[in-house]
Amino acid sequence: KNEVEQSPQNLTAQEGEFITINCSYSVGISALHWLQQHPGGGIVSLFMLSSGKKKHGRLIATINIQEKHSSLHITASHPRDSAVYICAVRTISSGSARQLTFGSGTQLTVLP
Amino acid sequence: NAGVTQTPKFRILKIGQSMTLQCTQDMNHNYMYWYRQDPGMGLKLIYYSVGAGITDKGEVPNGYNVSRSTTEDFPLRLELAAPSQTSVYFCASSYSIIQGAREQYFGPGTRLTVT
Numbered sequence: 001k002n003e004v005e006q007s008p009q010n011l012t013a014q015e016g017e018f019i020t021i022n023c024s025y026s027v028g029i030s031a032l033h034w035l036q037q038h039p040g041g042g043i044v045s046l047f048m049l050s051s052g053k054k055k056h057g058r059l060i061a062t063i064n065i066q067e068k069h070s071s072l073h074i075t076a077s078h079p080r081d082s083a084v085y086i087c088a089v090r091t092i093s094s095g096s097a098r099q100l101t102f103g104s105g106t107q108l109t110v111l112p
Numbered sequence: 113n114a115g116v117t118q119t120p121k122f123r124i125l126k127i128g129q130s131m132t133l134q135c136t137q138d139m140n141h142n143y144m145y146w147y148r149q150d151p152g153m154g155l156k157l158i159y160y161s162v163g164a165g166i167t168d169k170g171e172v173p174n175g176y177n178v179s180r181s182t183t184e185d186f187p188l189r190l191e192l193a194a195p196s197q198t199s200v201y202f203c204a205s206s207y208s209i210i211q212g213a214r215e216q217y218f219g220p221g222t223r224l225t226v227t
Contacts, residue, residue: 004154033215041223043202045215086154099145099170100216102154 003027006087006103013110019074021106023087026068030090033100034061034072037084046072046085077110084108113138118203118219125193125226133188133222135203143206144186145170145216146178148199155202161186193226200224 007022023032034046047054047061049070054061058077063070074081084107088100116137125131137144142163147155157170161180175197177189186205190197203219 002154035218041200041221043204043218043221045217048215088155099157099160100155102156104152104154 002103003091003101004087004089004103006085006106008106009104010107011109013077013108015078015110015112017077017110019077019081019108019110021072021085021087021108023070023072023103024068025070025087025089025101027089027101028092029065029068030092032063032070033088033090034070035086035088037086037105039083043086074108079110079112082109115139116203116205116217116219118201118222120222121220122223123225125190125224127193127195127226129193130189130191131193131224133190133201133203133224135186135188135219136184137186137203137205137217138184139205139217140183141205141207141217142183144180145204145206146176146186146188147202147204148172148197149202149221150199158188158201190224195226198224198226 003026005024031050033048036046037043049063058075060073084105086105087103119134145160146158149155156172158176159178161167164183167178180186201222204216206216
């Protein structure tokens, strides 16, 4: 079983819809990252969080440490949000190396 | 700042050939990482470095070598390329713990095909 599981694997939405992508993990973590991989392959960091909730524009990330679960929400989705969204965790055992363990990603397609 | 740069963007190798993937960052980050990304799989850590002169193996180090002679550069060496090394390779960097926890910054990737 993977340490980081994302759902769904693929998601198609209509422009304007509210989108939720889920991430569950099975290990103790010190931080969780949400990343976006563009169709051209580039990867950018969206959020890093260890508790609570963060918001940036139309993106909201939440984490529940007790339930080992995080969600990424996109409000008023737009075709330019089409990308692969990746959840990654920094496990407590990674120590000072700060290594990340990655989920396999959620392919989001937003149709006009 | 250019951020994290990688060269080349694409490369085709024959089985048994060797090559070096270059990675440079201009953000004075102590931590640098090499990942590979295979279709439908999460990124896997190959090697990482916590500072110049210090490197360590990640999850999938076999067939690769690294060096870190300067803070800026972290090249990845493939010796005796094999088809199983066909993948997209990403270099990343991040701040040290002393400077506070920060997200990782990724390079644009190198798409490598071994035939």
